Amino acid sequence: xxxxxxxxxxxxxxxxxxxxxxxxxxxxxxxxxxxxxxxxxxxxxxxxxxxxxxxxxxxxxxxxxxxxxxxxxxxxxxxxxxxxxxxxxxxxxxxxxxxxxxxxxxxxxxxxxxxxxxxxxxxxxxxxxxxxxxxxxxxxxxxxxxxxxxxxxxxxxxxxxxxxxxxxxxxxxxxxxxxxxxxxxxxxxxxxxxxxxxxxxxxxxxxxxxxxxxxxxxxxxxxxxxxxxxxxxxxxxxxxxxxxxxxxxxxxxxxxxxxxxxxxxxxxxxxxxxxxxxxxxxxxxxxxxxxxxxxxxxxxxxxxxxxxxxxxxxxxxxxxxxxxxxxxxxxxxxxxxxxxxxxxxxxxxxxxxxxxxxxxxxxxxxxxxxxxxxxxxxxxxxxxxxxxxxxxxxxxxxxxxxxxxxxxxxxxxxxxxxxxxxxxxxxxxxxxxxxxxxxxxxxxxxxxxxxxxx
Numbered sequence: 484x485x486x487x488x489x490x491x492x493x494x495x496x497x498x499x500x501x502x503x504x505x506x507x508x509x510x511x512x513x514x515x516x517x518x519x520x521x522x523x524x525x526x527x528x529x530x531x532x533x534x535x536x537x538x539x540x541x542x543x544x545x546x547x548x549x550x551x552x553x554x555x556x557x558x559x560x561x562x563x564x565x566x567x568x569x570x571x572x573x574x575x576x577x578x579x580x581x582x583x584x585x586x587x588x589x590x591x592x593x594x595x596x597x598x599x600x601x602x603x604x605x606x607x608x609x610x611x612x613x614x615x616x617x618x619x620x621x622x623x624x625x626x627x628x629x630x631x632x633x634x635x636x637x638x639x640x641x642x643x644x645x646x647x648x649x650x651x652x653x654x655x656x657x658x659x660x661x662x663x664x665x666x667x668x669x670x671x672x673x674x675x676x677x678x679x680x681x682x683x684x685x686x687x688x689x690x691x692x693x694x695x696x697x698x699x700x701x702x703x704x705x706x707x708x709x710x711x712x713x714x715x716x717x718x719x720x721x722x723x724x725x726x727x728x729x730x731x732x733x734x735x736x737x738x739x740x741x742x743x744x745x746x747x748x749x750x751x752x753x754x755x756x757x758x759x760x761x762x763x764x765x766x767x768x769x770x771x772x773x774x775x776x777x778x779x780x781x782x783x784x785x786x787x788x789x790x791x792x793x794x795x796x797x798x799x800x801x802x803x804x805x806x807x808x809x810x811x812x813x814x815x816x817x818x819x820x821x822x823x824x825x826x827x828x829x830x831x832x833x834x835x836x837x838x839x840x841x842x843x844x845x846x847x848x849x850x851x852x853x854x855x856x857x858x859x860x861x862x863x864x865x866x867x868x869x870x871x872x873x874x875x876x877x878x879x880x881x882x883x884x885x886x887x888x889x890x891x892x893x894x895x896x897x898x899x900x901x902x903x904x905x906x907x908x909x910x911x912x913x914x915x916x917x918x919x920x921x922x923x924x925x926x927x928x929x930x931x932x933x934x935x936x937x
Contacts, residue, residue: 593633
């Protein structure tokens with residue numbers, strides 16, 4: 484031991500500083516627990532009601548804040564949610580939840596948040612048993628780093644390899660991009676079946692004018708489908724195949740916006756998309772679809788912006804392209820084959836399903852012309868309500884498994900667009916059966932299997 488009073492003084496100061504740090508950390512954790520408890524109480528469901536799990540992995544607090552905003556939106560839409568730190572959960576907790584929405588940040592060069600280090604070491608080094616779990620993942624990152632959204636992607640891969648099923652493809656947010664966050668918000672309405680009205684981050688809209696509206700399926704046993712065309716007013720927008728039109732809805736207070744897959748290219752001079760008229764249980768029209776197909780007059784101006792959707796951009800023209808979809812999903816595929824028109828390319832195979840050939844052969848003349856011109860290499864259409872057919876688009880995959888595999892062997896990319904319920908799950912299962920689960924997972928990991936489902 485030393486009798487030097489200066490050393491004793493420094494030692495005492497170090498201990499005091501350590502105690503202060505411990506106290507501050509404890510105070511912050513207690514404050515966080517109180518805040519979480521207060522928020523949780525505000526969202527608490529009625530007794531005996533199941534709540535949808537919203538888990539977060541946060542470094543700076545953004546992922547946690549988005550998780551609480553997610554839970555709040557669910558609650559406002561009539562779906563109770565509960566928020567938890569992902570690092571505090573076990574795989575058994577995830578499996579027991581049945582469905583989970585995850586917001587996960589990446590820190591540094593692809594690392595997970597500090598609070599996830601134990602979870603990653605204990606659970607993510609090998610697959611867990613998560614069959615029966617459905618999940619959606621919003622990954623936060625910064626594209627200036629080489630491993631953009633690295634932890635979110637690793638988490639998504641671990642969940643898939645553990646047998647969990649994605650509700651829709653992983654969302655990626657570049658440095659807080661408001662459009663990508665709104666896309667996540669819109670997808671919540673798809674998951675819950677309840678529209679989420681207010682936007683968390685209102686978009687900066689441009690002005691567009693409705694110049695044409697065409698009824699695509701008169702007499703159809705399904706809902707009306709309309710092709711709408713808008714021209715820009717005072718601006719010259721640019722976009723690529725796969726991007727999304729985000730249109731503001733009228734009303735005070737503003738009821739937010741809706742997203743539609745863009746079906747045209749800038750060279751067309753206008754943005755086009757296909758809208759299905761939705762009908763509420765009481766027989767009234769859906770807020771957005773009713774306004775666009777019924778109330779809005781040709782010549783009227785609207786607020787709209789085109790949002791980049793990198794996760795559904797196509798490959799280089801020389802790469803073979805397989806397009807699969809149903810219903811209004813044809814819009815999200817149309818721009819891809821039009822982008823290859825008039826140029827040499829690696830081939831485009833379109834598989835499309837609807838109800839009846841007599842009433843639901845969307846864009847029939849255009850599709851036939853695309854085959855003649857070579858913009859489409861192959862076209863397979865099926866109609867589920869026709870007595871002589873009765874097939875769905877996933878049946879085309881099963882019946883052409885060998886040819887599909889041959890296209891994949893040549894490096895083809897698969898793009899799927901259409902309904903989340905039914906079609907996307909059926910197509911995924913058919914692709915797994917045709918190509919094998921491991922190979923389909925590899926295609927997903929390498930960006931050769933992409934989806935825009937809603």
